[in-house]
Structure formats: C-alpha cells, structure tokens
Amino acid sequence: MNLTLLTPHYLLLLLVLPGIVWLFWRSTTHLPRVRGVLVLVLRVLMIALVILSLSGLSVKNPTEQVNVMFAIDASDSVGEEGREQVLDFVQHALRLMKKGDRAGVVVFGADASVEASLQVTPEVKKLASTVPGHATDVSHALELAMAQFPSAGKKRVVLLTDGNETRGHAQDTALVAQSLGVEVWSVPIGTNSRATDVQLDRVMIPSRVSMGEPLEVRVVASAQQATPAHLLLFRDQHLLAEREVELRPGKNSFTFLDTLEDPGLHRYEAIVNAAADPIAENNRVIAFADVMGKAKVLILYGDEGPPEELARALEAQGLAPELHRGTELPTSLGELLKYDAVILDNVPGLGVSLAKMDVMEKYVRDGGGGLIMLGGDRSFGPGGYHRTPIERALPVNMDVPAKMTIPSLALVLVIDKSDSMGGYIGDASRGSRPLQGITKMELAKMASFSAITLLNPFDQVGLVAFDTDVQWIIPLTEAGDRERIGAKLSTLTHSGGTDIYKGLLEGFQALSRTKAMKKHLILLSDGLTPKADFQGLVGQITQQKITVSSVGVGEDADKWLMAQIAEWGQGRYYFTNDAESVPRIFTSETMLVSRTLVEEHPFVPSVRQDHELLRGIPLTTLPALRGYVLAYPKPAAEVLLVSDKADPLLAVWRYGLGRTAAFTSDLRGRWGKAWVEWEDFGKLAGQLVRWIQRKTPRQSMWVDVAVRDGTSRVTVDLYDDHEQFVNQARLSGTVAVSGQATAPLAFEQTAPGRYEGNFPINGTGEYFVTVSGEDSAGGGVGPRTVAVAVPYSSEYIPRLPNLRLLRKLADLTGGQVLHLADGAETLSEIFQVAQDGHRPPHNVWYLLIFAALLLYFFDIVARKLPPAEEWLGRLGIRTSLFRRVAGGRLARPQSPLAGTAAEGIAAREAAQRPKTGLPESGAVPSGELYVARLRWRNSSIGSRRTFPHHGRGG
Known part of the structure; x- marks a missing residue:
C-alpha cells in the first residue's frame, strides 16, 4: 500500500507549526509537567492531522490489471x-x-x-x-x-x-x-488520401442586386494537383452555364455573367466533376442573390385551372403574378422566399403534404411572407386543411360546430385488419415525412379516433374490422363516450386475409337498423379481395340512403375496385401512399358528412369594420356573391367583410413576421363571377395582396452572414433615408432550416449602426435568417431575409x-x-503498469478528521480532569488507602494548588507531626500551608535554590 497527497501545497502550513508549538507550550505552563507535555503532544498531532487531511492524503493500492x-x-x-x-x-x-x-x-x-x-x-x-x-x-x-x-x-x-x-x-x-x-x-x-481531390470552396455573388442589373458570379475551386474538370452553374435548379476547365494546384477562380429579370430570392449552385476525385461531397457550393423589383406573387390553383382574371388584375396593379398547379407548391423555404405573397385558389389540401405546409407556415411566420386562401369546394374545411400548419397560419378556424340534432348522423368505419396492415407506407418522393415506426394498422386506429372526435356527442359511430371474417370492435354507440371508444379501439390488431365484401355487408346491416337522418360508411383497405357482387351490394346500400366513401392505402390496394365502390356509393374516393395523409382523409371525410361546410345562396356582403386595405374601394356598391365556405374567425383576427348570416367572408391578421388573409368565397364563375367582372375588382385584389405581401424595409438594411468553425455570425448595418447610422435599434431575428425547429436570434450593437448576432451551424443545409425590429423612435425595421448555405461538412475540407x-x-x-x-x-x-500503477487513490481525509476530533476529546480530558485524590475522594475512597496502595508514599498532588513546592513542604511537615488519633483526611491545614509557602518563597529568593517538587513554578 502506497500513500500519496492529492493537494500537497497545503503542507506549507507545516512551516508555522513551530510557532504553534511555542504558543501551546506557553498555554500549558499552569499544568503539571507530565500533563502539560501530554496536552502539547495531543495538540500538535491534532494540527498535523488537519494539515494532512487538507493535503488530500490518499491510499494507492497497486494492481497489475x-x-x-x-x-x-x-x-x-x-x-x-x-x-x-x-x-x-x-x-x-x-x-x-x-x-x-x-x-x-x-x-x-x-x-x-x-x-x-x-x-x-x-x-x-x-x-x-x-x-x-x-x-x-x-x-x-x-x-x-x-x-x-x-x-x-x-x-x-x-x-x-x-x-x-x-x-x-x-x-x-x-x-x-x-x-x-x-x-x-x-x-x-x-x-483520407486527397492527392487527386478537387473541391469547390464557394460561389461569390452580391447578396442584393437590382432587376436587370448585370451580375458577376465567381466560383472558387481548389485542387491538389493539376487536373481537367467539368464545371456547371445552376440558377434556381436550371442549368445556366457549363465549362471545361483546367485546374491548377491551389485556388482557381472562374467568372460567369448573368442578368436577373425576376424579383425575389434566387439560388445559385455550382458543381465540379473531375476524374479520380475521391470525395464527391465537397464538389458543390450554393449562394443566394436577392433581386429588388416588382412584388412577386405565386398563385397556386386546383383542378379548375388557372385563374386568368385574377392574374391579369394583379398584373395591372403593378404586381408580378406567377401561376402554378397546387401540386407544385415549393418544398423548400428558399424556393418560397422568391415570392412576396402566395395565393391558394381552391387547392385541395389532401394533395399537399404536411411537410410542404410546414414550409408554408415558416414562410409566413419566420420569413415575413404573405398568404391568401380563397374559397371553393376544395378549400378550407372541405379541402382537408383542418388541423394543419396552414390552418394555424390563417385567421380563421375550420372546425365548424355540428348541429345538435338527435340523432343527426350514424357513421360506420369498415377497417381492413389483414396481415398486410402490419406493414408501413411512405413515399419520400412526394416530400412527405412518413411516420416512422407506425404501421398501417396503427394509422387506421389514429385516423378512426380523429374522425370520432369530430362527431357531436349524440351522433352514432361504430367500427367493424375484417380479414376473412368480421369483428365488431365498436358496436354502434353514441360518440360522446370517447374514453370507452378509445379503449376498445386500442384492442384492434392485424391478422388473416382480406374480404372487403363481408366488411361492407356487416356495416350495411348495422346502419340499416338505425334511424339517423344521415348514414355514412367509410371503407379502408390496403389489399386485394376475392371477387364478389360489389356493385349489387353497394346498390342495396344506396337504396337505404346510405353513402359510401373509400380509402385505398399503399400501392397494393385494389385502386380500381375502391374507386368504383365510392362512385357506386355516391361518396368520395381517396388513395394515399403518404402515412400522414390517412388521419387527414378521415378527418376531412367526417367533417363533410357531419357538418354543413358550404353555404350556397345569393347575398350582398356587408362591411364589418373599416381597414386600410379597403380604402378607396366603393364599399356601397359591392357585387353579390352566390356562396362561400363556412369558417370561424380566430380571436385576434380582423373580420372586414361578412355574409348575410354574419359569417366571415374576408378576415386578416398578422402571423409572426408575416400576414395572412382568408376570403371564403371564390373569385371564379361559380360564386364570384360578379366580383371578377366588377370594375374595382383589380384595385381590391391589388390592395389585399400589397397589404399581406412581405414588406420592404424603409431603412437601408444590409445583412451579411459569415460561417466559420461551426458558428455563423450575422452582421446588420442599418442606415436611415439620409444615409446616417441608425443606433439603439431593437433587433431580433429567426433562423429557419429545413428539418429543424426555427431558432431565435439575438443582436447587440457593436458599432455605430452595426448590430451582430451568432447562431450555431447544426449540420448541412440552407439557413434562412430573417431580421426585424424597431428603431429608437418605435418605427418598424425590416423584415429582411437572407440565406447562407452549408453544402457540406467541414469533414470534407482537406486538413x-x-x-x-x-x-x-x-x-x-x-x-x-x-x-x-x-x-x-x-x-x-x-x-504496462508503471511503478506507481494503482487503482484510483482513495482519499482518507474523513478518517484524519475523525482522529483529530478524537485527540481533541483527549486534550479536553487531560486539561480538565481533577487530581486523582480529588476524584477518588468524591468516590468515597480514603486517601490513606490510596497511599497504601501506592506503596506508603505520599501521593503527588495533582491540582494546581497542590502542585507547588510549598505544598510539598507543608505535606512533609504534616506527615512528621505526631499522630493525634484524629482520622487522617489527607488534607493539609490552610494555616500550615500558608507558613510553608512563605518559607519556600524566602528561601528561594535568598539562595535561588529550588525545593524538590512535583510541578513547575508558576
């Protein structure tokens, strides 16, 4: 066993130990010699133990392992x-x-x-x-x-x-x-061997340019040795230029010229290809340029085709509309930020993945963009937007309360529970985010419960599951008892084959016995089924005024049969290969059958409140509309126009850094033909778009983002209209990147007109930084959005x-x-283990402190314990007996009074005095003691001789 000190510098305290010993010696002079030495030793040991404990005395146990x-x-x-x-x-x-x-x-x-x-x-x-x-x-x-x-x-x-x-x-x-x-x-x-590695370092372009201004794009490449390469430059994912180049060892720069006629944010990407290049990950770089110009508006439309009248009206108002099908909604924030506003014109929500909706919400909330949703039979609630990110961004709710008619609806869910329902679905090519680890069976249960929660408590609901047989999981019951319904739903498991006919028949027989005003059947299956007379069965179902909708899940579903069943059953057919769409389909379908979502009758809109976007519009001559979609305003929304039933027709609000609007009627021939033909239609449409579009900062704001060592520094230079620094502004920002939550960004002023903030780079991707705030006078600053790309990890930088x-x-x-x-x-x-090889040292400080406390106790005993004669006397033991036990010698006095030389003289004289027959008490009379003290003192002064004694002179 070896000893070691973890904090040996505390041993320096031993230097003061001689002084402590001297002080202790002085403090024990009143004690008998032996007892004083004992107290001194105890105290010195106690101090030494404390110093050793402070020094971290530890035990090391050698080991060979x-x-x-x-x-x-x-x-x-x-x-x-x-x-x-x-x-x-x-x-x-x-x-x-x-x-x-x-x-x-x-x-x-x-x-x-x-x-x-x-x-x-x-x-x-x-x-x-x-x-x-x-x-x-x-x-x-x-x-x-x-x-x-x-x-x-x-x-x-x-x-x-x-x-x-x-x-x-x-x-x-x-x-x-x-x-x-x-x-x-x-x-x-x-x-990694990089002798033949070719790497793109960056693409250099101005962050802001004017529309039509020539633009210089510079691509910087590095090579370890001379080699030919093929260089490509893309703008907004379209090939702009390509060039065969000869790379020299070190840095190489190549310049391309471009002119941007389109306003908005544009993405440049350079790619290099070289023979024998061992690392492909570092062959790509990205940069962004923001082009100032007309406000660019993305109009997305549904199956009815492009809204040409709306596009012409906006163009006449000085805006730049761009028409695309609803399925072409951008999948990245960078693509959306090219536009100042987005209009959804009767785009079916079930055709838009939740991932795209998330991007749209970020575009408004974090990027300051504008969003307008127009009404139609495929929009708002009927379109499947309930409980989606887009609904969160809009100023209206789509959960229209169901009427409390008893009973109003009977709904039976017919769910496939065959073995194949234990599999998974998900199509990454559609930009969806498959629910990882969720089987089709679990998705069906989630979807069923979501649908049931939309029913009013007096509606009836049932769920019959089928494989090659049928099983009632939830017999027809009132939808209000959701706790019991949820418990029964959780027992549903997958097994067996598939027989859709038996499931439909069982559901039909149950619905035919109920007296509900509206009866509906939703069929979900993911596979093929034996042939049967489905048309005849569905015909019997419709004769009983029961409608049937069908949902095909996954590529193995019998799409033709499922579509035919929905057509014969006068319902709707859905097919999805997106896991997240299954609950949304059930929600949308349940809302359609359980609620009145559309009002169709002629009416003239009324003005609920005045607003800046309505200024200059002759509101007394608003044309009539012939229908709208029901929705309910959110508490913070501003409702500008209402229907004849006081339902919201036009509502707006601010959402994060952006603004959104909901116009629940359409701007087409079905409901809004008179509006499209109205002479002030263009003015109203233009003012609505300009109110919700992303704002252009009043001040000159230059934002630069630089990435270094895993951290990005954002620098903002702020000037007023007179090119003077704007100080004491209160700026904040957001950082958005695909697949990650939006993060806040704080700024501090570091110089006149300059503000700086930092955020960590968490992996590769395109980071969009939006800066906004207020100046010292309370005026708005921004928003301004810039982008920085981290195309590859620093893992691929040669080092x-x-x-x-x-x-x-x-x-x-x-x-x-x-x-x-x-x-x-x-x-x-x-x-190998060195000579001092050991297990971790075991610090024994607590043992040392315990020993020091024990010594302190003995120190107290040694100083305070009375003489032996005194405590023996208190115990009733005669001193004569003590003397005899001690061998007939006079016991040495132990008290301070008896410890002097005079006491010794008095004791000897008392011993030589003739015995009087009185009992021996062992005590010396006080008078004799006084005389003895005088004699001793005089003789000591005269001759400097010290009598024999048992203590030290005091």
Missing part, C-alpha cells in the same frame, strides 16, 4: 486506407496483452458505437459497426469508452484519430477523464492531423502520444 479501450476514428476524413492501418495497429497491440488485462474497441464518426466490449480475449478482425462518417465527434467517443471501464484497475483510452473534430469538445471530456483517473493515449492517423489537440489530450490525462509505425516494444507499453 490494465483496462484499455481503443477508440477508432471511422469518419470520412480518415478514409478506407486509414481505417485499415488503424485496424492493423489495434490487432498488433491486442497480441501484446498480459494475462488478466482486458481490452475493448469503440468506433466513432458523427456517432459512436461499441465494436467490442471490455474483455480478456477481444477479437477484432474487421470493423462491423457502422457509424455516420460525415462528422467527427471525439468527445462522444471518449465518453462511450470511459463508460465501459470498471472501478478497479488501470484505465486507458487509446484514441486513434486525425484529431479534426467537427462536433463536441474533446478537451472538456479530457478534464472529466483526468478526474476519473483515465489516461488518454493519442495515436495520430493520416487523413492535416490536429497534433496539437492530440498532444493536449494526452498531457491533460497523463497519457502518451504513440504512432502507427511504432514497434512491439512501444506498443507493449499500452498494457
């Missing part, structure tokens, strides 16, 4: 060749293990995985673990490796990496390793091994730096 975890960098910067060299190194080291040693392997990149757990005989013939290689997280690897160690034994992590971490903070983790007694031994490895970091990790933890070329003698040190 060594635990080693090899952490292997498998990121893309290392490459296959580097991984093979590392594997050879580890295999060679494992062959040098001693008996009793244990080893394991961790593989890491962007994540970390245990390749081989800590064991006596690990076998690592090849790396079986697969980790993402687009990043290097050394910190995570160290944490996972340390988690494998037991409490006893030597602990070492052998880190084999190039040290170019792109995530985490390895030095912070090394400090944790140091505190746990874990050594980190670093082994630098070469980066040498980070030797500085690897040495730092070893130095912090007491490890070493090895090399792949080291021989067996050096590698064997990995499993």
